[in-house]
Amino acid sequence: MAKIWNEEIECMSLEDMKKLQSERLVKQVKHVYENVPYYKDLMDKKGVKPEDIQSVDDLHKLPFLTKADLRDAYPYGLLAKPLSECVRIQSTSGTTGKRVVAFYTQNDIDLWEDCCARAITAVGGTEEDVCQVCYGYGLFTGGPGLNGGSHKVGCLTLPMSSGNTERQIQFMCDLESTILCCTPSYAAYIGETLHDMGYTPDDIKLKAGIFGAEPWTEEMRRSIEKSLGIKAYDIYGLTETSGPGVSFECEEQTGMHINEDHFIPEIIDPETGEVLPDGTVGELVFTSITKEAFPLLRYRTRDLCVLSRKKCSCGRTLIKMSKPMGRSDDMLIIRGVNVFPSQIETVLIEQGYTPNYLIEVDRKNNTDTLDVNVEMTAEQSAEDAAAIQEREKQLAVAMKTMLGINPKVHLVAPKSITRSEGKAVRVIDKRKLHD
Numbered sequence: 001m002a003k004i005w006n007e008e009i010e011c012m013s014l015e016d017m018k019k020l021q022s023e024r025l026v027k028q029v030k031h032v033y034e035n036v037p038y039y040k041d042l043m044d045k046k047g048v049k050p051e052d053i054q055s056v057d058d059l060h061k062l063p064f065l066t067k068a069d070l071r072d073a074y075p076y077g078l079l080a081k082p083l084s085e086c087v088r089i090q091s092t093s094g095t096t097g098k099r100v101v102a103f104y105t106q107n108d109i110d111l112w113e114d115c116c117a118r119a120i121t122a123v124g125g126t127e128e129d130v131c132q133v134c135y136g137y138g139l140f141t142g143g144p145g146l147n148g149g150s151h152k153v154g155c156l157t158l159p160m161s162s163g164n165t166e167r168q169i170q171f172m173c174d175l176e177s178t179i180l181c182c183t184p185s186y187a188a189y190i191g192e193t194l195h196d197m198g199y200t201p202d203d204i205k206l207k208a209g210i211f212g213a214e215p216w217t218e219e220m221r222r223s224i225e226k227s228l229g230i231k232a233y234d235i236y237g238l239t240e241t242s243g244p245g246v247s248f249e250c251e252e253q254t255g256m257h258i259n260e261d262h263f264i265p266e267i268i269d270p271e272t273g274e275v276l277p278d279g280t281v282g283e284l285v286f287t288s289i290t291k292e293a294f295p296l297l298r299y300r301t302r303d304l305c306v307l308s309r310k311k312c313s314c315g316r317t318l319i320k321m322s323k324p325m326g327r328s329d330d331m332l333i334i335r336g337v338n339v340f341p342s343q344i345e346t347v348l349i350e351q352g353y354t355p356n357y358l359i360e361v362d363r364k365n366n367t368d369t370l371d372v373n374v375e376m377t378a379e380q381s382a383e384d385a386a387a388i389q390e391r392e393k394q395l396a397v398a399m400k401t402m403l404g405i406n407p408k409v410h411l412v413a414p415k416s417i418t419r420s421e422g423k424a425v426r427v428i429d430k431r432k433l434h435d
């Protein structure tokens, strides 16, 4: 069984955790109210004073913060410490618009890296391991976060960053990497390249992967596990709350434990803002209770998931969140029907295709159109035209069953869809371009 990085915290009783959270929350609200005029205004408008927050049970009284607030307050408006005490910035990948800049004190960096150390330990990482980090380094939080965590654990750290996939595999073989950290789409690409270079999973020493920063399905997990001969674990985070390591998977692989001593999660109804009970799907909201420079209170992530306090076999008591299957703004509304790219991915992998696909949405004659381009494997592409047409039909039927609407499926040549080295772009919504 994998070790636990900080047993006292990760296995704390619920009662003690609530006590710790309450103490930290009360202090944090005071800190923010006194140092962040932007949030003080929001609290004043809602008629909430720091004294109204005595424990986690009062959390719901605080106003929400949204990405729009972050853009409004850009760049310094939510800073809660003098710049002289800040040592780093990181920035979002800008997947859904203008970038957001987050600030860190040295203590913020230490706590963030500690969260990543918990994640690495949970997949069996120790000082004996060689940890290859192929998340992007730089402004993106993936590289720096896992790099710091890997150092803390004492792994031999390979700060590869993303790209140059053949070199990644060369190092993986020569230096006998045991843990791989990158986006799941890049992990799939590394697996594919490994096979193309004539290697099998037996030629490498990898045992675990820590994959996150984008949504991925269980089907994708199994496909990566097979191609690299590893166990693939999920990790979640966002720049606004520090980066990866807000939550991480343990050996049970049934959702990610949230580092609740730093981040208090809530699930809300995205329409009404009402707090929903554990076990209900809704939008994830986080309150950072230990961050100094950029402490967001009740930040709406737009990620949709479920929280669960079900006992975990790993011994950790930290609450778990399900895999977020996309953000509320990843959801496509096509002919009035809600469609997540992850549903399409599930169908494709179940039907024996690779996770290389591109969804195109458009509007023609006032009707939404959905085209799904799917790459064939080399064997599939060797079939005759009639067989390929039949495949397209079958895929369209399977997708119709999953989505409730009819897509047009186009099978395309192997390797014709651009591979991702970071966060994959799966959707082109041309309707937005017209508006």
Ligand code: ADP
Pocket (backbone or CB within 6 Å): 091, 092, 093, 094, 095, 096, 141, 211, 212, 213, 214, 215, 216, 234, 235, 236, 237, 238, 239, 240, 301, 303, 323, 324, 325, 326, 327
């Ligand atoms: P951006 O918003 O520009 O993508 P970030 O790089 O900070 O900025 O990405 C954070 C977002 O990435 C999260 O809000 C979430 O939507 C997504 N994400 C991160 N980890 C995961 C994961 N394990 N599963 C699904 N989505 C994830």
Ligand code: ZN
Pocket (backbone or CB within 6 Å): 250, 251, 252, 257, 312, 313, 314, 315, 316
């Ligand atoms: Zn667990």
